[in-house]
Amino acid sequence: MKINIVIPCYNEQEVLAKTIDVLGKLSERIKQETGADTQLLLVDDGSKDCTWLMIKEAAEAHPFVSGIKLSHNRGHQNALWAGMEASIDHCDAMVSIDADLQDDENVIVDMVRQLQEGKDIVYGVRKERKTDTFFKRFTAQAFYKIMQMADKEVIYNHADFRLMSNRALKALMQYPERNLFLRAIVRELGFNEGYVYYDRKAREAGESKYPLKKMLAFSIDGITSFSVAPLKFITFIGLVMTFIAIAMILYALVKYIQGEVIQGWTSLLVSLWFIGGIITTGVGITGLYIGKIYTEVKRRPRYFVEEKI
């Protein structure tokens, strides 16, 4: 049995040597405990530092390391996709893990065991986030809560640390969308699902490649690419407002007939701003989806491979 571990790397020179070392030791353990052969596939997502150089050196030094270099920074999800597409003909299952080793690599052994018991997709789920800063923990948890409101199928506290069997991978590759939000698409595949639980660790070295701006963009992108819940929500608000408006018209007419025409400057001003705000938000959300349609119909390629080793 062959397992490919896919590791997207973007400017990870500080942590890469350690990652390769740790995962190399882990593959020996996987061999001992489950009999499976492990190969590391490092995907350089257009890094600007020495990441690719280090991947090349590692691939020359160790037979279990290989790498691909994308021609430009395409983002975590696309880099992962590139790695999965490259592994599909070479492995029985693929595990995706971040380069910073924040996810406990030791549970991969358990993932492989579950694969041997017939599971197709094994999700890594974080138990706690003690080591994250308060801010990261808070924003991440709010994000998972909102995602669950938009789509109940999403697994709470599961990011992109998972094992997928070859047939699950092949099924995933049939999804043509360009706006990738893997953790939600994978959930749609079905097959036999399993879970492993672990504590999230601190980053080994280097800093997060997801600053607040990117994190926000990723959340909005994620939610709008797999759920139309925001559109439904804004339609609902629009309906409620229409009903309020009907009541208001009746009220105004009655007052007019009674001859009690009041000045009402404040209420007018307030409702003007309120309605304006809601309309603009509604148009904005609709616009987001139209933007998505725009990128989808262009069918642009997800990435280009510049070099392989």
Ligand code: UDP
């Ligand atoms: N990453 C990537 N392309 C990007 C940004 C990040 O391939 O444009 C990789 C990065 O190298 C890491 C993983 O995605 O392996 C997760 O990034 P990070 O650890 O910075 O995110 P966080 O854990 O802080 O959410």
Ligand code: MG
């Ligand atoms: Mg990280």
